[in-house]
Amino acid sequence: xxxxxxxxxxxxxxxxxxxxxxxxxxxxxxxxxxxxxxxxxxxxxxxxxxxxxxxxxxxxxxxxxxxxxxxxxxxxxxxxxxxxxxxxxxxxxxxxxxxxxxxxxxxxxxxxxxxxxxxxxxxxxxxxxxxxxxxxxxxxxxxxxxxxxxxxxxxxxxxxxxxxxxxxxxxxxxxxxxxxxxxxxxxxxxxxxxxxxxxxxxxxxxxxxxxxxxxxxxxxxx
Numbered sequence: 142x143x144x145x146x147x148x149x150x151x152x153x154x155x156x157x158x159x160x161x162x163x164x165x166x167x168x169x170x171x172x173x174x175x176x177x178x179x180x181x182x183x184x185x186x187x188x189x190x191x192x193x194x195x196x197x198x199x200x201x202x203x204x205x206x207x208x209x210x211x212x213x214x215x216x217x218x219x220x221x222x223x224x225x226x227x228x229x230x231x232x233x234x235x236x237x238x239x240x241x242x243x244x245x246x247x248x249x250x251x252x253x254x255x256x257x258x259x260x261x262x263x264x265x266x267x268x269x270x271x272x273x274x275x276x277x278x279x280x281x282x283x284x285x286x287x288x289x290x291x292x293x294x295x296x297x298x299x300x301x302x303x304x305x306x307x308x309x310x311x312x313x314x315x316x317x318x319x320x321x322x323x324x325x326x327x328x329x330x331x332x333x334x335x336x337x338x339x340x341x342x343x344x345x346x347x348x349x350x351x352x353x354x355x356x357x358x359x360x361x362x363x
Contacts, residue, residue, distance in 0.1 A: 156193045159197045177215070178207060224304060231301050236345060238341070240285045240289075244335060258277050262325065275309060308354055
């Protein structure tokens, strides 16, 4: 689809804000696979100069969300099964590690936040709201990531999770995504019991549920 016509109010945005807005526009489908991205158009849309847009596009290229060929235009990347499989393995491992480090730090307020996020997730699934499901899932997993307070984990997840979120919108729009509700409940129970190893394994398992979709994508593109 073309760059949206409505413009954000002109105001200075931090470099990370520009990156986040463009990343989210790719993940939610506002900017579609194969679409050409002109930094001048994007800068006008976001109400910023071209410099932070160019920097954001470089970061998005490193994450595999855009393709930038030297001397040619930058385009939104198509769903790449190999890139998604690689990202899934990394993200699953990072969430396992995050939970391992977080369990001793989690308090009642953290567990309540996880329960509330899972309730929102379940409600979004019942209503077929994939956007709401993704947001609630992000909020659920963010509790452990914050409690772990490991900057390296946060950096890796920030780079590779968006690659998976493009695929997950398909999963959360299907019945298969509903298995995550019970997995979330199991993680909460294990965290509350202080069972670090089992909670970490369950966290890893939630991201392993993406494998059937990845395999389907691989068969479609082979």
